Amino acid sequence: MRTLYHFPLSGPSRKVRIALREKELDFDLVLEKPWERRAEFIALNPAGEVPVLVEPHGTVLADGQAICEFLEEVYPQRPLLPRDAPARAEVRRLVGWFDGKFGREVTDALVGEKMLKRMTRRDTPNSALIRLGLTAIRQHLDYIGELAERRRWLGGDEFSLADISAAAHLSTVDYIGDVPWSDFEPAKDWYARIKSRPSFRPILADHVPGAPPPAHYADLDF
Amino acid sequence: MRTLYHFPLSGPSRKVRIALREKELDFDLVLEKPWERRAEFIALNPAGEVPVLVEPHGTVLADGQAICEFLEEVYPQRPLLPRDAPARAEVRRLVGWFDGKFGREVTDALVGEKMLKRMTRRDTPNSALIRLGLTAIRQHLDYIGELAERRRWLGGDEFSLADISAAAHLSTVDYIGDVPWSDFEPAKDWYARIKSRPSFRPILADHVPGAPPPAHYADLDF
Numbered sequence: 001m002r003t004l005y006h007f008p009l010s011g012p013s014r015k016v017r018i019a020l021r022e023k024e025l026d027f028d029l030v031l032e033k034p035w036e037r038r039a040e041f042i043a044l045n046p047a048g049e050v051p052v053l054v055e056p057h058g059t060v061l062a063d064g065q066a067i068c069e070f071l072e073e074v075y076p077q078r079p080l081l082p083r084d085a086p087a088r089a090e091v092r093r094l095v096g097w098f099d100g101k102f103g104r105e106v107t108d109a110l111v112g113e114k115m116l117k118r119m120t121r122r123d124t125p126n127s128a129l130i131r132l133g134l135t136a137i138r139q140h141l142d143y144i145g146e147l148a149e150r151r152r153w154l155g156g157d158e159f160s161l162a163d164i165s166a167a168a169h170l171s172t173v174d175y176i177g178d179v180p181w182s183d184f185e186p187a188k189d190w191y192a193r194i195k196s197r198p199s200f201r202p203i204l205a206d207h208v209p210g211a212p213p214p215a216h217y218a219d220l221d222f
Numbered sequence: 223m224r225t226l227y228h229f230p231l232s233g234p235s236r237k238v239r240i241a242l243r244e245k246e247l248d249f250d251l252v253l254e255k256p257w258e259r260r261a262e263f264i265a266l267n268p269a270g271e272v273p274v275l276v277e278p279h280g281t282v283l284a285d286g287q288a289i290c291e292f293l294e295e296v297y298p299q300r301p302l303l304p305r306d307a308p309a310r311a312e313v314r315r316l317v318g319w320f321d322g323k324f325g326r327e328v329t330d331a332l333v334g335e336k337m338l339k340r341m342t343r344r345d346t347p348n349s350a351l352i353r354l355g356l357t358a359i360r361q362h363l364d365y366i367g368e369l370a371e372r373r374r375w376l377g378g379d380e381f382s383l384a385d386i387s388a389a390a391h392l393s394t395v396d397y398i399g400d401v402p403w404s405d406f407e408p409a410k411d412w413y414a415r416i417k418s419r420p421s422f423r424p425i426l427a428d429h430v431p432g433a434p435p436p437a438h439y440a441d442l443d444f
Contacts, residue, residue, distance in 0.1 A: 046365065047323055061311050063318035065287075070311040086281050089292040096285035100322075101269055143268065 002027040005041065005052040007034060008206045009115055009175060011107055012064030012099065013051040014168035019068050019161070021199035023075045027053075035120040065099060068161055080161045091155035094147075094162035102140055102169050109133025111172045115211065137173065138180065144170075145186030154190070159197075167194045171203055177214040181222065188222075195220050224249040227263065227274040229256060230428045231337055231397060233329055234286030234321065235273040236390035241290050241383070243421035245297045249275075257342040287317060290383055302383045313377035316369075316384035324362055324391050331355025333394045337433065359395065360402065366392075367408030376412070381419075389416040393425055399436040403444065410444075417442050 004020065004027050006013035020027050032041055032050050045052045045062040053061045053070075061067045072081055081088050110133040113125040144166060147154045155162030170191065173179050181188045194200055204218040216222040226242070226249050228235035242249050254263055254272050267274045267284040275283045275292075283289045294303055303310050332355040335347040366388060369376045377384030392413065395401050403410045416422055426440040438444040 047319055049323070059308050059311075061308075061315070063315045063322075066311050066314035066318055069314055070307055073307045073310065085292055085295045086283075088295065089281075089283050089288050092288035092291055093283070093285045096288055097269055100285075101271070104326075 002056050003030055003054045004028070005030045005032040005044070005050055005054075007032055007050045008208055009111055009172050010034075010050050011103060011165075011169035011172050012049075014171060014203055015064045015099075015161075015164055016051045016053060016067050016071075017202060018164045018168060018199045019071055019080060021202070022080060022159075022164070022197075023071060023078050025071070025075060033119075035116075035122070065095060068164075072161075079158075080164065082156055082158060082160065087156055091160045091162045094155050095165045098162075098165040098169050102166070105136040106133050106140060107169050107172060109136065110178045111176060114176055114178075115208075134178065137178065138183070141180070141184040141187040144190060145184055148190035149186050163190075163194060167191065167200065168203075171200075174217055175206070175208075175213045176211075177217075181216075192220065192222070195222075224278050225252055225276045226250070227252045227254040227266070227272055227276075229254055229272045230430055231333055231394050232256075232272050233325060233387075233391035233394050234271075236393060236425055237286045237321075237383075237386050238273045238275060238289050238293075239424065240386045240390060240421045241293055241302060243424070244302060244381075244386070244419075245293060245300050247293070247297060255341075257338075257344070287321060290386075294383075301380075302386065304378055304380060304382065309378055313382045313384045316377050317387045320384075320387040320391050324388070327358040328355050328362060329391050329394055331358065332400050333398060336398055336400075337430075356400065359400065360405070363402070363406040363409040366412060367406055370412035371408050385412075385416060389413065389422065390425075393422075396439055397428070397430075397435045398433075399439075403438075414442065414444070417444075 002025065004016060006017060006029055032038070034048055034050050037048055042048050044054070044060050047062060049062070051064055051067060053067050055061065061070055068080065072079065081091055109129045113130050117123050117125050144154065151157065153159045153163050154166055170179060195204065224247065226238060228239060228251055254260070256270055256272050259270055264270055266276070266282050269284060271284070273286055273289060275289050277283065283292055290302065294301065303313055331351045335352050339345050339347050366376065373379065375381045375385050376388055392401060417426065429435070
């Protein structure tokens with residue numbers, strides 16, 4: 001069986017969970033708390049980061065985007081990248097945007113400071129960083145809305161890794177109730193379409209012990 | 223003509239410069255200071271980040287890794303990724319390691335704090351972060367050495383995007399003299415091989431006005 005080592009509030013973990021379901025590939029989930037630095041896990045991925053995917057025949061894969069590119073190459077059914085090179089580059093540009101820029105400016109500042117620091121008990125939340133995150137997310141929601149109004153999906157005509165990366169990160173921020181949806185209708189409409197996809201349902205059922213999500217989190221009509 | 227908007231001390235810019243030269247593709251360099259947020263540049267890349275590549279027929283590409291994947295797809299000569307999927311995933315895992323983990327833990331902490339903050343005059347360097355960066359780089363050099371002793375190149379038997387990503391980031395730290403080479407012989411031997419590649423020569427000739435590199439920076443026998 002295929003095994004995915006993940007952590008529920010990790011954007012890259014969610015990205016791989018969604019990609020696997022879009023491709024209708026079965027897998028077992030193993031909850032990994034990367035900050036515990038479990039020796040068996042470090043042996044799988046010396047970076048000590050989730051996600052890690054172990055394929056049925058034992059191939060070990062790490063790094064969210066590297067795993068998604070692998071899945072796309074090995075399981076070409078239900079493609080998550082367009083066919084021609086400029087369109088693929090556009091999707092990958094947005095993947096870089098959400099995994100990189102959004103991750104640094106928003107996810108790290110909000111989910112990182114408010115939740116992960118509490119869970120790992122390593123440090124106190126940095127309120128200046130949280131304020132920056134709350135400002136930055138508004139710019140990102142504007143940009144998502146702008147893309148969603150111009151195209152069927154964020155990266156082009158087809159649903160792609162651009163949508164998956166954006167939704168994976170955004171959903172972790174939504175889990176802590178920090179997405180100001182009501183001010184950003186076009187982004188909200190796009191996210192409503194994402195929420196209704198079967199691949200996204202397990203994400204909406206996530207539940208971190210001691211930190212339940214707000215009521216609207218799993219609601220398709222939020 | 224092909225045009226690359228870059229900044230000399232940006233790891234992702236260097237990565238694309240090296241990849242273009244490995245593939246023997248001609249290009250013009252345009253120096254871009256991303257913090258100036260030039261309107262014409264933001265129009266090319268709303269993320270406001272270097273590198274941006276404009277192809278001869280006008281296709282605009284942004285994000286270092288998205289650009290490298292595009293180059294690999296469109297110009298398959300002198301491949302920078304192996305052929306089979308697990309080997310490609312291994313190279314991309316390391317690309318993620320250097321663009322992500324190394325970038326956050328080392329490049330941002332050292333080049334970001336010591337050089338970019340000074341150039342942009344936005345803030346004073348954070349000495350606690352610099353100390354963390356100086357500790358982290360030692361772990362990364364250990365890991366590079368471990369890979370280089372086990373394989374011909376970092377990602378496997380062939381020179382690949384893993385080597386390019388690692389060398390691109392590391393070379394920016396070397397430019398400010400913060401790589402403790404003498405304690406890390408295997409990593410140093412690998413970097414010496416990188417330095418002798420023709421694709422790397424323009425990187426070694428980089429010169430930031432007012433901040434010259436240390437003497438060993440361009441020396442092949444350092």
